[in-house]
Amino acid sequence: xxxxxxxxxxxxxxxxxxxxxxxxxxxxxxxxxxxxxxxxxxxxxxxxxxxxxxxxxxxxxxxxxxxxxxxxxxxxxxxxxxxxxxxxxxxxxxxxxxxxxxxxxxxxxxxxxxxxxxxxxxxxxxxxxxxxxxxxxxxxxxxxxxxxxxxxxxxxxxxxxxxxxxxxxxxxxxxxxxxxxxxxxx
Amino acid sequence: xxxxxxxxxxxxxxxxxxxxxxxxxxxxxxxxxxxxxxxxxxxxxxxxxxxxxxxxxxxxxxxxxxxxxxxxxxxxxxxxxxxxxxxxxxxxxxxxxxxxxxxxxxxxxxxxxxxxxxxxxxxxxxxxxxxxxxxxxxxxxxxxxxxxxxxxxxxxxxxxxxxxxxxxxxxxxxxxxxxxxxxxxxxxxxxxxxxxxxxxxxxxxxxxxxxxxxxxxxxxxxxxxxxxxxxxxxxxxxxxxxxxxxxxxxxxxxxxxxxxxxxxxxxxxxxxxxxxxxxxxxxxxxxxxxxxxxxxxxxxxxxxxxxxxxxxx
Numbered sequence: 001x002x003x004x005x006x007x008x009x010x011x012x013x014x015x016x017x018x019x020x021x022x023x024x025x026x027x028x029x030x031x032x033x034x035x036x037x038x039x040x041x042x043x044x045x046x047x048x049x050x051x052x053x054x055x056x057x058x059x060x061x062x063x064x065x066x067x068x069x070x071x072x073x074x075x076x077x078x079x080x081x082x083x084x085x086x087x088x089x090x091x092x093x094x095x096x097x098x099x100x101x102x103x104x105x106x107x108x109x110x111x112x113x114x115x116x117x118x119x120x121x122x123x124x125x126x127x128x129x130x131x132x133x134x135x136x137x138x139x140x141x142x143x144x145x146x147x148x149x150x151x152x153x154x155x156x157x158x159x160x161x162x163x164x165x166x167x168x169x170x171x172x173x174x175x176x177x178x179x180x181x182x183x184x185x186x
Numbered sequence: 187x188x189x190x191x192x193x194x195x196x197x198x199x200x201x202x203x204x205x206x207x208x209x210x211x212x213x214x215x216x217x218x219x220x221x222x223x224x225x226x227x228x229x230x231x232x233x234x235x236x237x238x239x240x241x242x243x244x245x246x247x248x249x250x251x252x253x254x255x256x257x258x259x260x261x262x263x264x265x266x267x268x269x270x271x272x273x274x275x276x277x278x279x280x281x282x283x284x285x286x287x288x289x290x291x292x293x294x295x296x297x298x299x300x301x302x303x304x305x306x307x308x309x310x311x312x313x314x315x316x317x318x319x320x321x322x323x324x325x326x327x328x329x330x331x332x333x334x335x336x337x338x339x340x341x342x343x344x345x346x347x348x349x350x351x352x353x354x355x356x357x358x359x360x361x362x363x364x365x366x367x368x369x370x371x372x373x374x375x376x377x378x379x380x381x382x383x384x385x386x387x388x389x390x391x392x393x394x395x396x397x398x399x400x401x402x403x404x405x406x407x408x409x410x411x412x413x414x415x416x417x418x419x420x421x422x423x424x425x426x427x428x429x430x431x432x433x434x435x436x437x438x439x440x441x442x443x444x445x446x447x448x449x450x451x452x453x454x455x456x457x458x459x460x461x462x463x464x465x466x467x468x469x470x471x472x473x474x475x476x477x478x479x480x481x482x483x484x485x486x487x488x489x490x491x492x493x494x495x496x497x498x499x
Contacts, residue, residue, distance in 0.1 A: 041309045069201035074208060081212075086235045087309070089316040089354070092228060093215035100212065104205045140216070141314035147361055149314040150382040 022067070022174040029172045030076055033060045036164075037080070041087065052153070054161040055133075057084060061099045062129050062165065063172020065106025070174075077103055094140045102133045126165055134158045229347070236320065237349030270301070302445040303327050308352065317360035317380060319343070321442055324351045332411060332447040340417035340433030341365070341405060342442050353444065358418060359384060359432055367418055367430075368406040369397045375406055378418060378430055386419060386430030396428065397421045403430050411447050 020028075036056035057080035064073040081096025088095075106129055113121045134154050141149045218224050288294070305323035323329050325348055335342040335355045343363065347354040358365055359380035367378045367388070374397050376388040388397065397403070401421050407414030419430040 069205055071201065071204065074201075074205060078208065078212070086232055088311050089318050091216050091219045092232065093212040093219075097209060097212040097216065100205060100209050104209070138314060144315060145361055148382075154314055 017170070018175075020175070022176055025171075025174050026064070026072060026076075029060050029063065029174075032168065032171060033057050033080060037083065037087075052156040052160045054164040055084070055095075055157060056161075056164065057081065057095070057099050058102055058130065058133055058161055059165045059168060060172050061103040062106045062126055063169055064174060065103040066110045066172075067174035067176040068110065069104070069107050073103060073174075074100060090140065091144050094137075094144075098133050098136045098140075101136065102129055105129055105132070126169075127162065130158055130162055130165070233347040233349050233354070236347070236354065237324065237352050301328075302333075302443045303329055304441055304443045305329075305353070307440050307442060316362065317357040318346070319355050319357065319442070321353050321355060321444065322351065323444060324349045324353050326350050329353050329444050330446050332449070333444045334412050334416075334447055335442040335444050336416060337434055337442050338439060339436035340419065341412065342434045344411060344447075345444060355442065355444075358386070358434065365412060365418060366406045366408040367403045369421070370402040370404050372396070372398045372401060375408070378403065380432075381429075383424075384432070384435075385422070385424060386432060388428065388430060399423055399428065402433075407448070410450050413448050 017025075033056040036054070040053040040056075057077060060080070061073075061077050064070070064077075077099040078096040081094070081099045082092065084090070084095035085092045106125070109121070109125045109129070113125075134157070138149060138151060138154055219228060303323045305321035305327070307319050308322050309320045311318045311320075319335075319342075321335070329345060329348055331345070331348060333345045333353075335345065341358055343355040343357040343360070345353045346356045356363055357380065358378070361380050361382070363378075363380055365378045366375070368375050372395065374392060374395055375390075376392075376397070377390040378386045378388055381387045386403075391397075399421055403418045403421060405412040405414060405416045405418060417433045419432040419434075421428050422431045423429070
């Protein structure tokens with residue numbers, strides 16, 4: 001009985017979310033990224049273990065990219081990138097570039113493949129996109145610091161960011177479908 | 187339908203071009219920052235942004251309206267004053283008289299009182315770019331340019347950016363940090379910098395002799411930024427090489443103390459009057475050598491009222 005009530009509640013939430021328009025979805029996604037970023041500013045230790053904080057804006061970039069290119073996500077991703085640059089002491093434009101590159105690549109993949117009929121693509125594509133993005137972070141950091149920075153912290157952030165992606169990917173779906181119209185007349 | 191599709195197809199390339207233009211522009215901004223001159227323009231703006239973004243010391247709007255911010259500010263001021271006074275009361279009473287006597291006997295320029303600001307770490311950057319921390323004290327709290335930070339474990343780093351309410355401290359564990367150090371027991375001198383494995387690497391070692399395993403590594407005071415004798419870490423052996431385990435990692439209280447750096451002015455800043463000039467001037471006026479010494483001494487003591495003090499407050 002309780003399980004049934006819970007599933008009813010979940011389906012109600014899913015129903016509301018399905019009716020939510022792209023602008024509202026975009027605003028909610030922006031707020032979530034901002035909230036995760038702001039919490040990430042505080043020192044985070046749990047039982048003397050330093051917590052790894054995910055790059056939420058990258059999750060948003062890849063999520064929003066699936067719904068095609070748009071001016072609003074681009075502007076917000078650049079702003080999030082600049083904030084990240086300031087916070088992590090990276091050269092200005094570094095994270096903006098990475099966010100936009102991930103956004104563009106995600107959009108390109110969404111347009112080129114029929115993801116709904118190729119689950120492999122929808123599973124592998126984010127992993128590849130995150131990997132490429134973190135390689136870019138590593139390259140920029142190495143060029144900026146004039147030495148090869150260690151990979152292990154980035155791998156940790158990569159894993160945590162991918163976990164965040166798994167948990168929050170539907171939130172960053174703007175509800176627009178792009179891609180090849182398979183089976184339809186061109 | 188066809189019209190709609192045509193409109194969509196026309197709109198898409200504009201977005202694509204905008205994305206490409208944005209990517210190119212961001213990359214250009216990245217490249218432009220390799221120029222030190224442009225970087226000098228960007229860094230102050232970045233400091234202000236970091237100050238606004240990450241400083242938890244900034245009071246909120248409600249706190250300002252309700253007057254809580256002003257009260258908190260006053261409480262902080264009074265607490266700082268009490269701390270300062272307590273410190274000085276115990277030290278000053280017992281030591282001042284003796285110190286004065288010793289200084290008179292030895293003709294020593296007195297050490298300045300050590301005054302620092304204790305600040306809370308508001309954010310840490312231990313990502314791939316720089317090992318730095320942001321602390322909630324800036325120029326309003328009396329932090330000065332070039333100040334160094336220490337915690338209960340030892341030296342933490344050096345202030346590289348100061349805002350009104352926050353400062354960014356470059357950790358000694360950063361690759362770009364350079365600290366002149368010496369071994370406590372061996373007395374060996376070297377330059378220490380952070381490496382990728384959270385241990386310090388010693389470079390510019392003398393040709394003969396080496397650091398002793400397990401000895402403490404202290405700042406040598408060379409370079410005029412860190413005073414001599416602050417604990418930096420301990421010599422350990424990793425992979426056949428002597429490395430330094432940073433002492434600051436032992437103190438994880440979340441607070442650092444920002445101390446003013448040693449500011450010894452270079453001789454050019456306060457030049458001593460040239461002996462020959464002094465002789466000429468006084469020789470014309472007085473005609474003998476005795477006033478020369480007196481004039482020179484007076485000039486030196488006037489020119490360097492605080493300069494002999496190696497701390498600068």
